[in-house]
Amino acid sequence: MWQKKAAFAKFSESPGVGFYPLAKYYEKGIGTDIDLVKAYKYYDLSGTAGAEGKQRVAKKMTQEQIDEAIRQSQAWQEEHNIQVGGGFIRRVD
Numbered sequence: 001m002w003q004k005k006a007a008f009a010k011f012s013e014s015p016g017v018g019f020y021p022l023a024k025y026y027e028k029g030i031g032t033d034i035d036l037v038k039a040y041k042y043y044d045l046s047g048t049a050g051a052e053g054k055q056r057v058a059k060k061m062t063q064e065q066i067d068e069a070i071r072q073s074q075a076w077q078e079e080h081n082i083q084v085g086g087g088f089i090r091r092v093d
Contacts, residue, residue: 019042019043019045019046019050020042020043020046020049020050020053022042023038023039023040023041023042023043023045023046023050023053024039024053026038026039026042027039027053027056027057036057036060036061036065036069037061037065037068037069037072038069038072039053039057039069040053040054040057040058040061040065040066040069040070040073041069041070041072041073041076043057044069044070044073044084045073045076045077045084046084047084
């Protein structure tokens, strides 16, 4: 909860800065359940700093989960009228 508050507080000052630690919390299940969709979403919202994290979690996700994370990231960006992230990862099976 506190990391999420910090991430969004930092967003207002500097977009993307606080999302990377939040993504790690969801990836590792620190203080919450592991949620790879949210982890990917917040890595995406971290911009280029989240590229390695997105690659790492995408290996554990289905294509449907990746698509949902991308959809959530894009919806968040539209809602906040900002563009960060990108460089979507597709699974190669």
